[in-house]
Amino acid sequence: MILAWLIIVLLVAGVLAAVAARLSSVLTRWISLAATVLDFALTVFLWVRHAGQITLTGSNPWLEQIDWIWIPEFGIHFHLALDGLSLLLLALTFFLGVVSILASWTEITESVGFFHLNVLWILAGITGVFLAVDLFLFYFAWELMLVPMYFLIALWGHERRIYAAIKFFLFTQLSGLLMLVAILALYFLHHQNTGTYTFEYGELLNTPLSSTAALWIMLGFFVAFAVKLPLFPFHTWLPDAHTEAPTAGSVILAGLLLKTGAYGMIRFAVPLFPGAAREFAPVAMVLGAIGIIYGAVMAFGQTDMKRLVAYTSVSHLGFVVLGVFSWNELALQGAVMTMLCHGISTGGLFILTGAIQERIHTRELGRMSGLWATAPRLSGAGLYFALASLGLPALGDFIGEFLVLLGTYRTHPVLAIVGSIGVLTATFYALLLVQRAFHGPNTHAWAIPDLLPREGVVIALMAGSLLWLGLNPQPVLRTFSPVLHALETVVQMHR
Amino acid sequence: MNATDLLALLPLLLIAATSVMVMLAIAIRRSHALAAGLTVLGLCAASVSLFAAAVWAPRDVTPLLRIDLNALFYTGLILAGSIVVVFLCYGYFDSQENNHPEELYVLLAIAALGSATLVSASHFASFFLGLEILSVSLYGLIAYERELKASVEAGLKYLVLAAASASFLLFGMALAYFELGTMDFRNIPAAAAAPGVAPGLTAVGATLIIVGVGFKLALVPFHMWTPDVYEGAPAPVTAFVATVSKGAMFALLLRYFSQSGVRDSGPVLLVFSIIAVASMFAGNLLALFQNNVKRILAYSSIAHLGYLIVAFEAGGGMAGSAVAFYLVAYFGTMLGAFGVVTVLSTPGNDLGDLASYRGLFWRRPVIASVFTVMLLSLAGIPVTAGFIGKFYVIAAGASVLLWVPVFTLVITSAIGLFYYLRIIVALYSHVEVPVPSFLLGRQASPSLTWTLGALTTVVIAIGCYPSPVLHLIKAMIAGTG
Numbered sequence: 001m002i003l004a005w006l007i008i009v010l011l012v013a014g015v016l017a018a019v020a021a022r023l024s025s026v027l028t029r030w031i032s033l034a035a036t037v038l039d040f041a042l043t044v045f046l047w048v049r050h051a052g053q054i055t056l057t058g059s060n061p062w063l064e065q066i067d068w069i070w071i072p073e074f075g076i077h078f079h080l081a082l083d084g085l086s087l088l089l090l091a092l093t094f095f096l097g098v099v100s101i102l103a104s105w106t107e108i109t110e111s112v113g114f115f116h117l118n119v120l121w122i123l124a125g126i127t128g129v130f131l132a133v134d135l136f137l138f139y140f141a142w143e144l145m146l147v148p149m150y151f152l153i154a155l156w157g158h159e160r161r162i163y164a165a166i167k168f169f170l171f172t173q174l175s176g177l178l179m180l181v182a183i184l185a186l187y188f189l190h191h192q193n194t195g196t197y198t199f200e201y202g203e204l205l206n207t208p209l210s211s212t213a214a215l216w217i218m219l220g221f222f223v224a225f226a227v228k229l230p231l232f233p234f235h236t237w238l239p240d241a242h243t244e245a246p247t248a249g250s251v252i253l254a255g256l257l258l259k260t261g262a263y264g265m266i267r268f269a270v271p272l273f274p275g276a277a278r279e280f281a282p283v284a285m286v287l288g289a290i291g292i293i294y295g296a297v298m299a300f301g302q303t304d305m306k307r308l309v310a311y312t313s314v315s316h317l318g319f320v321v322l323g324v325f326s327w328n329e330l331a332l333q334g335a336v337m338t339m340l341c342h343g344i345s346t347g348g349l350f351i352l353t354g355a356i357q358e359r360i361h362t363r364e365l366g367r368m369s370g371l372w373a374t375a376p377r378l379s380g381a382g383l384y385f386a387l388a389s390l391g392l393p394a395l396g397d398f399i400g401e402f403l404v405l406l407g408t409y410r411t412h413p414v415l416a417i418v419g420s421i422g423v424l425t426a427t428f429y430a431l432l433l434v435q436r437a438f439h440g441p442n443t444h445a446w447a448i449p450d451l452l453p454r455e456g457v458v459i460a461l462m463a464g465s466l467l468w469l470g471l472n473p474q475p476v477l478r479t480f481s482p483v484l485h486a487l488e489t490v491v492q493m494h495r
Numbered sequence: 496m497n498a499t500d501l502l503a504l505l506p507l508l509l510i511a512a513t514s515v516m517v518m519l520a521i522a523i524r525r526s527h528a529l530a531a532g533l534t535v536l537g538l539c540a541a542s543v544s545l546f547a548a549a550v551w552a553p554r555d556v557t558p559l560l561r562i563d564l565n566a567l568f569y570t571g572l573i574l575a576g577s578i579v580v581v582f583l584c585y586g587y588f589d590s591q592e593n594n595h596p597e598e599l600y601v602l603l604a605i606a607a608l609g610s611a612t613l614v615s616a617s618h619f620a621s622f623f624l625g626l627e628i629l630s631v632s633l634y635g636l637i638a639y640e641r642e643l644k645a646s647v648e649a650g651l652k653y654l655v656l657a658a659a660s661a662s663f664l665l666f667g668m669a670l671a672y673f674e675l676g677t678m679d680f681r682n683i684p685a686a687a688a689a690p691g692v693a694p695g696l697t698a699v700g701a702t703l704i705i706v707g708v709g710f711k712l713a714l715v716p717f718h719m720w721t722p723d724v725y726e727g728a729p730a731p732v733t734a735f736v737a738t739v740s741k742g743a744m745f746a747l748l749l750r751y752f753s754q755s756g757v758r759d760s761g762p763v764l765l766v767f768s769i770i771a772v773a774s775m776f777a778g779n780l781l782a783l784f785q786n787n788v789k790r791i792l793a794y795s796s797i798a799h800l801g802y803l804i805v806a807f808e809a810g811g812g813m814a815g816s817a818v819a820f821y822l823v824a825y826f827g828t829m830l831g832a833f834g835v836v837t838v839l840s841t842p843g844n845d846l847g848d849l850a851s852y853r854g855l856f857w858r859r860p861v862i863a864s865v866f867t868v869m870l871l872s873l874a875g876i877p878v879t880a881g882f883i884g885k886f887y888v889i890a891a892g893a894s895v896l897l898w899v900p901v902f903t904l905v906i907t908s909a910i911g912l913f914y915y916l917r918i919i920v921a922l923y924s925h926v927e928v929p930v931p932s933f934l935l936g937r938q939a940s941p942s943l944t945w946t947l948g949a950l951t952t953v954v955i956a957i958g959c960y961p962s963p964v965l966h967l968i969k970a971m972i973a974g975t976g
Contacts, residue, residue: 073965074890143877150916155923166916174909180886181905184893
């Protein structure tokens with residue numbers, strides 16, 4: 001039941017926040033903050049409660065679940081279930097939710113109520129995606145995230161927001177529909193082979209499929225996840241959407257929406273079609289490797305700070321694809337670790353970019369330079385997150401990428417080498433960012449206020465968690481490893 | 496004909512009585528509220544009588560009409576749609592003096608009667624009868640604002656094309672009768688299987704019937720009239736044309752082609768596939784180039800009928816239930832969308848231009864939100880009825896491996912998203928546009944507000960919890976056999 005509450009709290013708070021905006025926008029912000037903090041607390045509570053029994057037994061792989069009949073005519077259940085992997089992603093979701101609400105405290109002044117309604121409903125959709133184990137429900141939640149995200153970009157975005165929002169919506173919607181067709185094909189084939197109509201993940205896992213059918217259906221899922229991820233060459237919506245979105249939108253896009261794609265691959269695309277996934281793995285991994293290099297090179301060439309950060313996402317998520325399709329325990333652990341840390345480090349960079357833009361009204365790197373002199377705390381934080389992004393040891397991103405490369409090396413050494421080059425190129429763009437924005441003489445004579453206490457707290461929280469993940473990743477690894485192990489077993493069994 | 500037959504026929508009789516009653520009432524006293532009220536009352540009584548009729552279903556009342564659960568279900572849908580249209584008309588025409596809107600309700604009731612006859616027809620004669628009752632009253636409805644050029648032009652266009660298509664239909668029926676010697680749908684399979692029947696001629700007959708039906712449904716290539724008529728007709732009448740008239744025709748199509756077994760022949764199926772693919776592409780692509788909301792919705796409805804054909808092609812119970820569900824969702828959504836247009840329009844001043852919808856959210860947040868819900872439902876986004884409908888149609892297509900139509904549906908509905916988003920973008924843009932003078936200081940009438948509220952609730956409720964509707968449809972399919 002607590003799982004349903006996680007979603008209900010967000011949905012209800014969204015409506016409340018919108019209504020409260022008639023009274024005062026401060027009230028709206030506090031309601032939204034309270035809802036996300038409450039959800040975060042609930043997740044931590046679940047984590048603590050299940051800390052001892054995170055190791056899973058075969059019969060019931062879920063720590064917590066609710067299963068209500070929803071549309072019996074189609075065999076659709078409202079089935080939410082939680083395991084270590086979804087638990088951590090939920091923690092990330094609510095953490096970034098809190099962060100993005102705090103980050104837009106002063107940035108958003110127009111129609112505050114509707115803004116927070118959208119933010120909270122996106123979070124609700126993402127929560128649904130991470131919890132759904134009924135494929136129909138999964139698709140439902142998957143689509144549900146889109147509309148509020150579209151509004152977020154289209155209404156509160158920057159100069160080219162309409163273009164970016166429509167592009168984002170069309171890409172994700174078309175690929176989502178392909179996934180729907182794939183889900184339905186799986187549904188009917190499952191019925192053909194077993195005689196029951198069900199969208200239940202656990203039952204569909206063991207659907208016997210011909211290898212051609214499996215490949216086509218897997219491609220349907222793969223395309224949807226690859227667009228969200230985004231995998232080269234499906235990434236073209238990302239730089240536009242990230243750049244034009246307001247800060248909260250960028251944080252949620254980069255930190256969470258991209259992760260739903262990676263999560264989908266780990267949870268659905270590979271385990272449902274192990275054979276097809278293995279056949280297809282070389283293609284996916286090569287695309288991932290191309291993405292790593294391509295994202296880094298493109299990031300290097302950007303002059304818009306936000307666009308630069310956006311391209312780094314393409315690069316980092318390439319590592320996740322490498323890790324997922326290597327499909328061994330080390331690489332998978334690395335992939336999940338990268339997902340978590342990338343969410344925080346990139347979120348941090350977007351918040352800083354937003355803070356800078358709020359102060360000097362530009363995102364052009366050429367118009368910055370020498371900000372250290374006037375805003376040392378802000379610039380220091382920028383350096384910190386840039387270092388995290390380039391994979392400095394002791395910070396979380398390093399653990400993730402290191403594990404991915406280690407795992408990939410076992411199966412595909414060449415791709416691991418390409419990936420390592422990607423780590424190297426990350427150094428260039430990250431240091432370039434710091435160099436051009438913060439170092440050098442303050443030629444434009446900027447005099448801007450440094451990080452406010454509110455921003456300072458947000459940044460400190462994010463920086464602290466990256467450090468924690470980097471120095472002591474064991475608790476987190478221990479939480480999701482059993483899930484990955486179980487998924488790996490499922491896949492091995494059916495190969 | 497005995498008392499039981501009359502009971503089974505009660506819904507049709509009550510609708511017919513409504514039109515007579517309203518006509519007499521107008522003769523005694525001209526009052527807009529009275530006419531509208533009587534119509535709603537009559538149609539509601541007819542809806543209640545559906546339950547009485549259901550007791551006796553299935554029953555053949557004369558060889559012409561078959562009152563079964565299928566017919567009653569669609570009659571219910573038609574009645575619900577007509578009642579909504581009555582409310583829309585009342586709000587729309589109430590603002591104007593000396594326009595004599597009362598007769599509109601007579602025509603509306605007759606059109607509902609024609610639609611109800613269509614969905615109960617099991618014979619070429621009643622098929623044609625129902626179609627003509629519907630068409631003739633629609634001519635009057637579309638051209639109701641007789642002083643407006645656009646309205647009269649739309650009515651005339653509809654008249655000419657509907658008459659032409661009716662002659663195609665008649666010719667097709669004649670050919671089929673010539674070859675098979677029967678006009679009863681259910682006798683067709685046996686007659687067609689008899690030795691000595693030339694399959695070519697029956698196929699030509701079926702094709703001509705498709706032409707006639709395709710016109711009413713505005714399927715490509717018989718869709719030319721749609722945008723002009725939608726644009727020219729008064730907004731609530733457009734809502735009627737887009738929903739009730741099409742829904743009735745589609746129910747008949749389903750019944751005729753499944754009972755007569757014609758659907759299962761290869762060439763006919765191919766023709767339907769081509770029509771479906773063409774409708775989806777043409778509807779969605781042409782809508783991209785429109786700048787008038789009524790025209791966009793016209794092209795959108797062409798595309799939606801294409802989606803319905805995909806479900807129709809699946810055959811069997813799956814087709815029946817998918818079509819029924821999609822029509823329920825489509826009715827709610829289209830009525831809602833045109834309801835929004837109605838709220839923003841006055842007779843002679845239909846708010847069509849997309850530019851005048853700019854920034855509507857900041858001026859009329861509730862209306863704009865309703866419109867957003869309807870547009871998202873048309874686009875098939877979750878939490879709306881349109882999503883479950885689209886899901887059902889894709890499921891129906893996928894269940895019999897109709898991959899070409901299904902993928903066309905997927906691709907074209909992504910294209911379709913583009914123009915729905917265009918309207919939504921306009922609704923929420925921050926640009927200040929001058930409010931059209933006819934809307935200044937005008938509040939939406941309560942009849943419109945409540946109707947739109949109810950439609951929005953229905954669309955969202957079905958989108959979140961479709962089980963009751965699915966259950967009803969399942970019972971309907973099972974009861975029809």
